[in-house]
Amino acid sequence: MTPIEVLEKDKFLKKKEDLRQEMEDIEFKYEQLMDNMLVRVQEINPRITAISDMWDCSESPIGVCAYDEDDDPARDNCVFCHDPEERK
Numbered sequence: 001m002t003p004i005e006v007l008e009k010d011k012f013l014k015k016k017e018d019l020r021q022e023m024e025d026i027e028f029k030y031e032q033l034m035d036n037m038l039v040r041v042q043e044i045n046p047r048i049t050a051i052s053d054m055w056d057c058s059e060s061p062i063g064v065c066a067y068d069e070d071d072d073p074a075r076d077n078c079v080f081c082h083d084p085e086e087r088k
């Protein structure tokens with residue numbers, strides 16, 4: 001490699017590491033947010049075991065669909081709007 005290529009390589013590696021770190025931070029904060037939302041909705045309905053990260057829900061107090069996986073393991077019936085998690 002030429003000296004310029006070495007510099008460029010190092011720049012890319014640095015950038016990749018920065019982005020990996022940023023991605024990790026985002027994933028951590030996202031998990032925290034989802035955990036907080038689950039706890040909040042469980043205060044309203046303790047039967048809820050899961051919330052959807054795919055569907056907004058106008059009838060849900062947390063704004064996303066929520067499921068009771070003991071009664072509904074396939075997540076076919078949102079506790080609030082009764083829509084399934086899997087939709088076409």
Ligand SMILES: [Zn+2]
Pocket residue numbers: 056057058059060064065066078079080081082083
């Ligand atoms: Zn819903």
